[in-house]
Amino acid sequence: MASHLDLEEQEQLDELKHFWKRWGDLITWVLIAVLGGYAAWMGWQSYSAKQAAQSAALYDTVERAALSNDMALLDRSVTDIKDKFASTTYAQQAAMLAARLYQDKDRKADAKAQLTWVIDKASDEGYQALARLRLAALLIDDKAYDEARKQLTAKAPEAFAPLMADRLGDLAMLQAQPAEAVQHYKNAWKGFEPNAEYRRLVAVKLAALGADPEETPAVESKK
CATH class of the missing domain: 1.25.40 (Serine Threonine Protein Phosphatase 5, Tetratricopeptide repeat)
Structure with missing residues (x-):
């Protein structure tokens, strides 16, 4: 009986050796990668916390x-x-x-x-x-003015578009370009929320230029 158990144990040991010989390196490298990644993540967390505090x-x-x-x-x-x-x-x-x-x-x-x-x-x-x-x-x-325009026409989040347009309108007014100013102010007015206080200010600027922010361009009728 004992010899039978010894034989089974030997077979299991041989199978384990064969398995480890075939897959041992791969398992080792996977473990190294996993543990290394975890250590790096923990290190980054610690570094980030230290950076934030300092x-x-x-x-x-x-x-x-x-x-x-x-x-x-x-x-x-x-x-x-x-x-x-x-x-x-x-x-x-x-x-x-x-x-x-x-x-x-x-x-x-x-x-x-x-x-x-x-x-x-x-x-x-x-x-x-x-x-x-x-x-x-x-x-x-x-x-x-040219440098200012470059800043105001650069890519920006959509939320800032009305503010950029309003400032472009101011710039157009300083350069004696009222028609362009009206267009920029209209863009700004349309971009602000209906109840925004800034929108009322833009409406005042448009009124001073004799423009209605809600006015739409006339469409020519086809002959």
């Missing part, structure tokens, strides 16, 4: 500098967060905040540089569009 701390410094008007601290902290955590939302928010303060302090070149950085580096299209609107306003103040 960038949040630096953004707090940027905010504190802005509130206290400490321009030297603002300059350093904005540079730090952009250099170390450029891909984070905090860096984009910091650059936008710095641009606003630089504009208030009549540091237009610095404000433009921050907004340009957001346009070039931000991963969020909403931040990019907002930066384009603000940069266009600065360019319009400098009478750099």
